[in-house]
Amino acid sequence: MRQNNTTAYLTGLLLILLFSFSVGGCKDTKATHEAGKLESCKVAMDQASWDTAITECGKLTTDEGLHLTAQSYMARAGVSLLDILTSMTGGSAAVSGLFSAVPSTAATAADVKLALDSMYLMKAPGQSVYLEALLLSSLLVIKELQGLVEMQVAADGSITHCASSGSIDGCAFSLSLSQASFTAADVLAGATVIPVELSFTGLGTTFYDGLCGSSGGDTHNTKVVRATSNVAVPLTSPVTYYPIDITEKMTINKCTASTTSVLYYNNWAATNLTSTITGLDKLNFYVKIDTGQNYTKTFSAGMTTPASVSLCNADAIPITGAADLEINDCEILYFLENLNLN
């Protein structure tokens, strides 16, 4: 009888210990299985706790997890796909609907870029991912264009920029000769030519850093292009005119679009997106930029016949090829003069 009671009390003690352990340790501190990790991510997204969502979703390596990570970065950047889509009305105002979502700070732009990085890691992205990637990469391209060519949306919804007229003359980086009119006094002493300089200091590195993730530049100061002035050489019959030697002093900025760059993602998304929705083709910036087309400027003031000067030249700074992921100022200036997002 005594033995029975002892056993019972020991069992009771064990039960009490078990109770204590159970009550104190009945809570898990983290997910240990995939569904649990996914749920942690979703719970944070439900609560709009974006920092937590990024951390939790970032632990997932599945396509769904990567997609949710991307959506969390988007949300932290203040980019609402729903708002973008509801503001994209098709027709002339399609792209203008994106402008309200363009990241306004470096931090938000970085989040949008991280969203793209996450999407690109997906093994089997669907059309939804390509559409999101196209929209997000376009936001970052537009952000860079806003800084470069003062792109903005007018009151009527049309998109304008400093090259809207079809010429970059209205832009801060426009090219001009060192002088626009000539007289006999400009003729170089002891020679029979008017020396002129055409300087271009490049579009800068910020733009390329934003698009390609890196930037560089080439310089060439000796290439000369001959033109003809409207200053007549005295006592010539028939009348001849002093030549003009235009010495190009060029710094051409450039970049190579890496596989984790905004432009690369833009091309990746546009290439894989099979949607035929009107207007989305305007967002295929990579194809519009990496054309291999040169920028040529024609000067006519003070000239007998207009002189065309190409910014890139095979014997100086060569133009880069089409669709080779190499971008430089020559392609960009050509792109800008032909840029129409309306």
Next chain:
Amino acid sequence: MKQGLILTLLLLLYIPTAIAGEIRQLGQDYRSLAMGGTGIVTANSSAALFYNPATMANISTWWVDLPMIQMIYSDDAKSLVDQAKTGSFSLSTQDEQIAFMKSFVGQHPYIRFDVGANWFINFDKKGLTAGGNYTYEALLDIEIRNATMPEIILKSGLDHVRQVGISIPLGLGKWVLGVTTKKVERQSLDFSYSMTDALDKKAFPTLASAGLSGRGNGVDIGLLYRAPSDLRLMYGFVYRQKIKLGDAGEIPEEVAFGVASAHNLGIARWVGTVDWRDLTFKNASLGDKSINRRTHVGTELALIPFSENSSLLSLRAGYSQGHSSKGAELSLGKVMVLGYTLYSEETGEYAGQKPNKRTVLYFSMGF
């Protein structure tokens, strides 16, 4: 034109979300929920058959509940109802549907309504008891998820459960064998309703239009061991057979174990218990083997007992899957029982991850 474009774009973007989380069990009642979801050993009320048929040996009298009414609702359901009461709530237009999804993101309205009848008859003090339930259980469980692209995840259903069981004492009554046979008819509806659907002006699916139905039978086999000592320790075990419900899915099998101690203290009666449910890990997501998620702890202090199954006032507390619970019951024998429970159900994937705070109201009349 604009709507068409948006819809096309959203159709591209929409990825349906699966329903996850809650381990759903038939017949959870106010008493057990207040005691942390326990009942494998200590069930002694009208829900005993849902937990362990052998626990009918805890019943020392007889009664009939007619009717039994129980309502469970979450705090978020209350806020939804409150908004509806103002008259401003409507989901009839596309804009209203979108606004609802945006404003209710992260909320989890849950409403369950049970109505039925129960009967139990004890034949001898060793624990020979027979009983049965006839229960309708209606469920509406809504989650609004993903603040970046909100969607409604809805689970609703109507279960009709008929079960009878018997507990049979073995030998001198230290061991009790219990058996339940049950028939379940289910109509269920699971779907996600996204922004895309709202823009597409797609009607909410209903049980009538998109519900799945099925019926199936199952057997529960339970054991109870009542140790003959001053501590009145009891151990319980139950095996619940899987019930295949055809198109309406299935109710997974379950193996559960519990231990409890119960004491009569004159004008009071105290019970403490620990249960471990779903020990074969069939009721949760793949890979979820958290013991904490399957651990349930509960206690009850019953004051002024009328019998082993009924006291004037019962106070309860518990801890289940990382969340505490509490409840009270006022009982006039079995003539009228009023129960009130506050608990949190784990609706995430591990103990303590995503509680859904719920209230249980219980009322039964009988004789």
